[in-house]
Amino acid sequence: MNVAVHAKDSGERVSLRQRAAAAFSKENPKRKRHIFTALAIVAALVVVIWLIIASGGLPAGIASGNGRLEANEVYVASKYAGRVREVLVDEGATVEAGQVIARMDIESLQAQLREAMARVREAQSSREVANAQIAASQANYTYAEQQNRRSRALVRGGSVSEQEAQADLARSLGARAELTGARSRSVEATSNIEAAQAEVERLQAEIADSELKAPIRARVESRLAEPGEVLNAGGRVYSLVDLSDVYMYIFLPERVAGRIPIGSDARIVLDAAPDYPITASVSFVSPMAQFTPRAVETQEERHNLTFRVRLQIPRERLQRYEALVKTGIPGMGYVRFDQSTQWPANLVGGRPPPANIWAPTAAPPRPQAVASDDTPAQRQEGERGGNR
Numbered sequence: 001m002n003v004a005v006h007a008k009d010s011g012e013r014v015s016l017r018q019r020a021a022a023a024f025s026k027e028n029p030k031r032k033r034h035i036f037t038a039l040a041i042v043a044a045l046v047v048v049i050w051l052i053i054a055s056g057g058l059p060a061g062i063a064s065g066n067g068r069l070e071a072n073e074v075y076v077a078s079k080y081a082g083r084v085r086e087v088l089v090d091e092g093a094t095v096e097a098g099q100v101i102a103r104m105d106i107e108s109l110q111a112q113l114r115e116a117m118a119r120v121r122e123a124q125s126s127r128e129v130a131n132a133q134i135a136a137s138q139a140n141y142t143y144a145e146q147q148n149r150r151s152r153a154l155v156r157g158g159s160v161s162e163q164e165a166q167a168d169l170a171r172s173l174g175a176r177a178e179l180t181g182a183r184s185r186s187v188e189a190t191s192n193i194e195a196a197q198a199e200v201e202r203l204q205a206e207i208a209d210s211e212l213k214a215p216i217r218a219r220v221e222s223r224l225a226e227p228g229e230v231l232n233a234g235g236r237v238y239s240l241v242d243l244s245d246v247y248m249y250i251f252l253p254e255r256v257a258g259r260i261p262i263g264s265d266a267r268i269v270l271d272a273a274p275d276y277p278i279t280a281s282v283s284f285v286s287p288m289a290q291f292t293p294r295a296v297e298t299q300e301e302r303h304n305l306t307f308r309v310r311l312q313i314p315r316e317r318l319q320r321y322e323a324l325v326k327t328g329i330p331g332m333g334y335v336r337f338d339q340s341t342q343w344p345a346n347l348v349g350g351r352p353p354p355a356n357i358w359a360p361t362a363a364p365p366r367p368q369a370v371a372s373d374d375t376p377a378q379r380q381e382g383e384r385g386g387n388r
Contacts, residue, residue, distance in 0.1 A: 061338025062347075063260075065250030065309075069270065069329045072245035074218060076238040078104055078231045079209045087227055087237065094322075095214040095240070102225075102237050104210035113203040119196040127189030133182035141175035218242050219325075243322040247283070247312045250333035251292055257307035259337040260285055266311045267347045270331035277347050282335060283312035309335060 058064060078084075083105040095101055151164060218240035225237045248268050252260070264282040289305035311333045318325060334347055 058334070059341045059344065061341025062334055062336050062343070063252050063256040064332055064334045065252055066330065067248040067250045067311075067333050069246065069248055069268070069325075069327055069331060071247070071325065071327045072242040073221070074215060074240045074242055075224075075236045076101065076212050076214065076240060077234050077236045078212065079233065080104075080206060081231060081233045081235075082106075082210070084225050084227050084229045084231060084237065087223060087225065089220050089223075089238070091220050091223055093220050094243075095218060095220060097214055097216050099214045100211050101214055101220075102212040104212070104231075106207050106210045109203055109207050109210065113200060113207065116196055116199040116203055120193060120200060123189055123192035123196050127186055127193060130182060130186035130189045134179065134186055137175065137179035137182040141172070141179045144172040144175040147171065212237055214240065216240070216242055217244070219322075221327075241325075241327060243325055244315045244318055246318055246325055246327075247310050248280070248331065248333050250309050250311065250335070251290075251306035252309055252335070253306055254289060256335075256337060257285055257309060260309065260335055265336045265339075265343075267334040267343070268311055268313065268331055269334070269347070270329050272329055272331075277334075278313055279317065280311040280313050280333075282309060284308075284310035309333075311335070 084102065085105045086103040087101075088103070089095055089099075089101045151169070221239040221241045223237070224239060225231060225235065231237070260282055262282055262285065266280040266282055268278040268280050270276075270278070286308040289307055292306045336343065
């Protein structure tokens with residue numbers, strides 16, 4: 001009996017499958033195409049989503065890389081060897097162009113300057129003496145030449161002998177030679193004055209160079225020398241950060257770097273301020289590939305060769321927020337190499353940050369003590385009661 005029922009049930013299930021297969025084969029072919037189209041769309045969406053996730057959520061025309069905020073570094077050094085007398089500015093201070101920030105010891109230079117000025121006065125005195133000698137020699141030569149002319153005229157008439165005329169000629173030639181010598185001594189004295197004056201100017205220039213001045217408006221990054229230290233020529237005293245030349249280097253693979261023109265639009269997002277993307281532009285693409293530095297992260301696990309790309313922040317923007325510029329802050333750089341690609345909403349940029357985007361949040365106010373007339377013993381008893 002059970003065997004017959006089981007066979008009957010099996011026959012019914014087989015007949016149901018057959019009827020379902022026959023019904024499916026008789027369906028409209030358009031419905032099958034709709035099903036296949038829907039499956040293809042779902043597969044395409046899966047692929048697109050996977051690509052977006054693999055690319056870090058960026059559109060296809062934007063590349064990214066990590067880096068650190070950098071700035072042009074300028075060293076202030078002593079031009080001549082000497083001892084540091086004063087270091088006037090501390091680290092972190094902002095200095096203006098032309099501001100005196102350190103001084104070298106100039107005692108020996110001042111002594112040399114006094115000596116050079118004394119030589120100038122001595123040469124001037126020698127020139128005055130030479131000029132006086134020129135005047136005297138000129139008068140002697142004028143008189144001797146006149147006497148020589150009279151003697152030559154009187155020789156023809158027989159009033160003066162030939163011997164006397166020759167003596168007058170000799171005195172005239174001697175006076176002329178003396179005049180020439182006086183003029184030479186005057187020229188020599190003038191040359192000595194110019195040489196001594198040049199020495200004075202050189203020493204004055206060295207004294208002026210002993211005052212180390214900031215070449216640009218910048219921030220002091222580090223003090224490299226302290227008062228009392230003796231430096232060689234070119235010894236560094238300060239390291240300055242140029243607040244008008246701030247940038248970030250990122251490393252991109254060749255398939256992207258080759259498509260980036262100079263001036264391409266870029267964004268910098270600092271880890272310390274992720275909600276405020278900074279507008280930048282590509283100012284440099286390395287002409288040579290290099291192995292990817294270990295500290296650089298890429299979308300793929302590793303690239304064998306990458307190109308260094310510099311993202312430059314506009315100077316006018318830095319002038320507004322130079323107080324926020326801090327080199328070494330890590331972040332991400334984004335470059336748009338396909339101009340038809342739109343920036344994502346979180347990278348649009350242009351939104352001005354607050355006065356200090358890294359200011360700590362305000363601490364909650366402390367609860368104020370309530371005045372009470374209870375004695376300390378009563379207050380302790382009340383606290384124990386509250387704890388109970």
